[in-house]
Amino acid sequence: MKITDVRTILTCPKQNYLFIKIMTEDPEIYGIGDASMNGREKAVEDLTLEYLRPMLIGMDADRIEEIWQLIYRGTYWRGGNIMMSALCGIDMALWDIKGKTAGLPLYSLLGGKVRDRVLCYSHVLGKTNEEKIEKAANFVQEKGLKVIRLRAGLPSANGTLNAAGPQNTPKVEDWDPEFWADEMTDYFIKIRQVVGDKVGIIYDLHERFSPERAIYIMRKLEPYNPFFIEDPIAPDCFESLKTVREHTNVPIAFGELYKSRWECLPGITNRWLDFIRCDLIRIGGITEARKIGAIAETYDVKTAWHGPNDVSPVTHAVNWHLNVSAYNFGIQEDGTVDDTVKEVVKGGPVYKDGYLTMEDKPGIGCDIDEEAAKRYPYQRAYIPVCRRPGDNSLCDW
Numbered sequence: 106m107k108i109t110d111v112r113t114i115l116t117c118p119k120q121n122y123l124f125i126k127i128m129t130e131d132p133e134i135y136g137i138g139d140a141s142m143n144g145r146e147k148a149v150e151d152l153t154l155e156y157l158r159p160m161l162i163g164m165d166a167d168r169i170e171e172i173w174q175l176i177y178r179g180t181y182w183r184g185g186n187i188m189m190s191a192l193c194g195i196d197m198a199l200w201d202i203k204g205k206t207a208g209l210p211l212y213s214l215l216g217g218k219v220r221d222r223v224l225c226y227s228h229v230l231g232k233t234n235e236e237k238i239e240k241a242a243n244f245v246q247e248k249g250l251k252v253i254r255l256r257a258g259l260p261s262a263n264g265t266l267n268a269a270g271p272q273n274t275p276k277v278e279d280w281d282p283e284f285w286a287d288e289m290t291d292y293f294i295k296i297r298q299v300v301g302d303k304v305g306i307i308y309d310l311h312e313r314f315s316p317e318r319a320i321y322i323m324r325k326l327e328p329y330n331p332f333f334i335e336d337p338i339a340p341d342c343f344e345s346l347k348t349v350r351e352h353t354n355v356p357i358a359f360g361e362l363y364k365s366r367w368e369c370l371p372g373i374t375n376r377w378l379d380f381i382r383c384d385l386i387r388i389g390g391i392t393e394a395r396k397i398g399a400i401a402e403t404y405d406v407k408t409a410w411h412g413p414n415d416v417s418p419v420t421h422a423v424n425w426h427l428n429v430s431a432y433n434f435g436i437q438e439d440g441t442v443d444d445t446v447k448e449v450v451k452g453g454p455v456y457k458d459g460y461l462t463m464e465d466k467p468g469i470g471c472d473i474d475e476e477a478a479k480r481y482p483y484q485r486a487y488i489p490v491c492r493r494p495g496d497n498s499l500c501d502w
């Protein structure tokens with residue numbers, strides 16, 4: 106079936122999302138993909154419309170692998186966050202078309218279910234530690250979460266969501282990785298005491314620490330049994346990950362900033378990590394996630410695909426299809442879906458008692474209400490930056 110058009114839908118129902126819609130010769134069959142990249146949505150949109158759209162029109166939508174390779178290798182300047190995000194949106198939309206054409210849900214095309222529902226975790230957010238402790242207790246007792254996630258440092262993740270209005274410069278947040286390590290561990294221990302021993306606690310160190318600070322924190326947390334420590338250090342230096350691994354015993358999840366299969370390789374093949382947690386959008390979609398997942402399975406590494414609120418319910422749905430059909434699934438991060446987002450994006454996983462389920466529908470199972478999307482126009486926004494209060498120097502956010 107020929108591709109007749111590639112369109113974009115850029116909208117901000119609480120957070121900027123960029124969707125890609127691929128139309129086919131059959132007016133009833135189109136595909137939806139997520140190409141959202143927090144803080145750089147317009148750049149991805151421009152690449153899609155100016156360069157990728159003309160070359161895709163007229164191609165056979167069935168040839169997903171061919172199209173993936175054409176965009177990745179055929180551009181010569183391969184990879185990078187902007188290109189991989191556009192590639193992901195296109196890849197997801199093509200898989201959606203394939204599922205709709207076959208009349209099968211995506212998970213069925215990926216080999217069928219190996220589990221009925223998907224274990225998930227949610228973010229404990231709040232402005233003060235007291236608020237977060239209360240939230241953690243509520244998540245476990247009222248909502249039935251088996252695993253919760255804490256995040257090092259900043260009081261809440263409000264800075265990552267941008268419906269508050271257009272910005273001209275990144276928000277600056279105070280942060281001192283050298284001096285605040287003890288606060289990180291004290292907070293974890295308090296939460297452990299409140300939720301008890303049976304609940305899994307994930308700690309997202311958010312690439313914020315040097316290897317030696319990360320090791321210090323992780324060693325202190327060893328007796329409190331973290332489910333995993335997430336992204337303790339920046340992703341750039343593989344030797345640093347090796348060092349952290351060699352000096353601590355807690356499970357490590359890593360990779361939300363990776364943007365290719367090859368970046369994932371050293372961590373997996375050397376077993377410097379236990380969970381690979383790439384963002385599907387950054388690594389080029391379903392086609393690439395299957396390959397990374399298969400390499401991970403070979404090395405006894407589990408998946409924990411990135412799933413915050415700044416990926417849309419379309420990506421959450423794709424994560425769900427991958428998780429339900431992969432033997433080496435570990436856990437899934439679950440973003441809270443705001444009501445305004447639900448107005449724009451229809452479908453996606455549903456939370457119940459610590460797990461995610463999804464209704465059977467052909468393809469990915471999501472659609473965009475384009476009229477609703479227009480009611481929430483794009484607003485320029487930046488991911489915040491961190492500066493040390495002492496000398497105002499920049500550090501990893």
Ligand code: GCO
Pocket residue numbers: 143262265309311361412413414415438488
């Ligand atoms: C996570 C992440 C996110 C990122 C966000 C940046 O583990 O969910 O670290 O919350 O901060 O995706 O846009």
Ligand code: MG
Pocket residue numbers: 309311335336361
């Ligand atoms: Mg993270």
